[in-house]
Amino acid sequence: MNLIYNLKKHLVFCFFAIPVLILFSCAKDESEGDSVFRYASTQTTSYSVSEEGDIMIFRFGSTASWTAKSDADWITFPTSGDGGTIYFKMQVKESLSDEDRVGIVTINSGNDYIVLDISQKKILDKNNIKIIAVGQIVKTTDGVKSNISALWENDDYLRAVVSGSTASMQDIKYLNGDYYIAGYVQSNSGITDYFWKNANTQTQISSSTSYCNVSRLYCNGNDLYAVG
């Protein structure tokens, strides 16, 4: 939990997102400088938003009135406000662009500023999407049945994620252009949990003696979480 504690200690702003996107920011310590902004930041922080858009609520404190502006018309937000604790609501529209795009929101008060750097993936072609699915199929080899991990693209079976083992893929998520699969492999020594990046690179996340089954993945900003 040291990592979590340190995150709490140094997090400057609390971000809330609807439905699930939570953003993090890095910034100077509260004791640094005489900024108008409580926990003022002069750093630019980058965030990723899905092509479907999102609503984010960015909380900060200010001892004076402030203004906000952006070069991106696909991000809506309040353009000014008074001091106090501010719940700064940004709505990122669904992408209509065939290119990935980046927008910058700057919040100013006097010489102090906060910069939010928001990137969004290009539009999904709604008539040309594919579904990547994972699960398992049963195969009988030499009279013995076993679960084989399965990876499908639309209705095509592509391959097993793990070949030659009894395995089950439990969840799949997209994060920053890559997809991550969580699941487990069963062997004589027990069950071992893994991540697979793009159904290839395998990383073990538990030992076969930990009696832990990973069940679900969760993306938060640029971080990938799993629970089990």
Add this chain to the structure above:
Amino acid sequence: MWKNYDAVLSFTYNNDKVLAYDMAMIGDDYYIGGAFYDNYGNTLPAIFKNNNLLHKLSDKAGQVNAVATNGTSIYSCGYFTDEINGVSMASGCVWKDGSVLYNLSKDGKATNPERILMDGNDIYVAGITTVDSQMNATIWKNGEVLHTYASEGGISRIMTMFTYNGDIYAGGFYRNKAAGNVAVIWKNDKVLYTLSDLDSKDKGSSVNAMVIKNN
């Protein structure tokens, strides 16, 4: 719980293990849905905030299967065991911040919602409705049945779902008398893809999770 391949949170409750089935985050707080064991060995449905019990959702045996957030509230779904028409069965619920929002067994059918998602102001839940030993995959929207996927083999189950472009996609399996469990993806109320070879001697397959991307 793992973050970027590293285990970052592990905890027990009541000197016994906690069953963790799903999670969501608000700010830097983790909300973990699952169950803990009471003194009689029953699993009780619960939400944990970080490593502390936040909501015990029932005194009766059950569990939380899935968790979602709109950024301010925690929504969860699962079941507790209840007497329905004099019979002990699973009573499905959607909870909002620890209180019952929707009772999915209000018509006397046993239900077990296993997945939840938020789409704007709408809450979709997917799970099972059991009637006369038939277990039918069901999607509820804001507490009301939206789609039911019956099968000739008497069992169907949704393991994953997402909404896109006004449609709802669900993945799981249905029971076929000849082929056993057949992996399937439904779009709204119809089968979109059947992923198993119905003539195979190997019986049993399922979709557990899915995502979409551009071709």
